[in-house]
Amino acid sequence: MSSLDTLLGAPVRWNQAALDADTRTFLDDLQANILKGHGRHHSAHVFMSFQGLEPDQVAELVRALGMACTSAHEQLRGNKRLPPFLDGGPVRCLFLSASGYKALGPNVEIPPGEAFRAGMAARGADLGDPDRARWGAHGWSYTPPDAMFLVANADPQSVDADADAVKAWLTLTGVTVLAVERGLQQTRNFRPGVAEGVEHFGYVDGRSQPLFLQEDIDEEAVSPGGWDFRFKPSQFLVTDPNGSSPLSAGSYFVFRKLEQNVRGFNAAEESLGRKLFGITAESDALTDEEQVKLDRAGAMVVGRFEDGTPLVLSDREAGLAPPNNFDYSADADASKCPFHAHIRKVNPRGDIERIIGGTDPEPGRRPIMARRGITYGALRPHNADLSEFADAGHEPEKDVGLLFMAYMASIEGQFEFTQKSWANNASFVANINPAKTLPSAGIDPIVGQSADAAVHEHTWLDGHTPGAVAQKISFEQFVTMKGGEYFFAPSLTFLRGVGL
Incomplete structure (x- = not known):
């Protein structure tokens, strides 16, 4: 029999399941949405409290919900049977917080980890999060959830x-x-x-993903060199301490509700472009090249153009499927893509070893998470061909955003490290070298959190234009954390057998 360590030591080839009993056992016991995102465009996330219930009552309802959950094997088989762009029906998953495990009584082991056991609210000060009292309505400000049940499907009625x-x-x-x-x-x-899935600011989202399912890796377009998007499943999966099989696995799961001020962001983005490129024409009188430059200013904030084209590779949208294996080896001084750009901040793609010296890529790879987020709130209206939004001047300022969700093997080493040491760290990545020879980059202009106005000031240089001069310009925070929790996605054998 294969050990779980062996299965998690290389990308999973799920088509082996018909022949490989261990792989099949592993996939039948693992919840859906971890190895591969569920891909449905509609979802509901039901948060609940077990307060007032006895452990045997909690166990009974967890077993019932567990019977409704989808296995990784079911999800993958369902997707394979259908033509492209269709999904395989409902996906349902159950997640427990540390308090949810406690509610099951002393015979159930709480998964290890200081962050998981403390909960997100207790760790918020280190993350730069607002106080729980400012998390907003819908229960987030009052009672920590014991569990979350996820339901996803292709249509809202289902x-x-x-x-x-x-x-x-x-x-x-x-x-x-x-x-x-x-x-x-x-x-x-x-x-x-x-x-293409986009977030409410209008940019392609979820493209820079680690792949650890071999079938996905086989389908990915690859060019020689660049960033390696292939990862071991052990970066996202761990042994389920309560599993009934040696192959029972689970994953730590971070949920955060991130509200976006779209109107504020768009105004700041346009203001940045006008300052950088000296554009004075009214919006309805811009030349094509002036519009390209304004688009480039936005790409300097995010690290890619709205269509996903990486800024390091192009000075404008390429209109092609965005690549995933690019890196910044040809832009070591960040003249084309700033160090502070969002996708460079949270996935430096080799910057760390280039700046501090050495050849070990792991410091820049270990924190990478398997993100499975989805937008929330009213859809923004489109133009006729669905290529642009049609709400200029009336963009939402609240009640829309991203339900950030990610799976990982370590909350401290992946999510918290990324938020604290990368996104919120004004020195990262430019000024981490021992000699401190480069200026600080400022915090991530998208998800960075800080009340210090100084770290919102960034240096902007359009290296795509010969002779361009660097300018220091502040870019404020337009994403606000409105609630969240740390969970664990247990094995199905645990969910369906707990308390028996």
């Missing part, structure tokens, strides 16, 4: 029916439903007939 049934049943069992966060994927068509 998700509504599923979520309503779960809520009604939970209420009958004495569970308190704290909140239901609805996911609704915003899309744009940058290429004819191809709908």
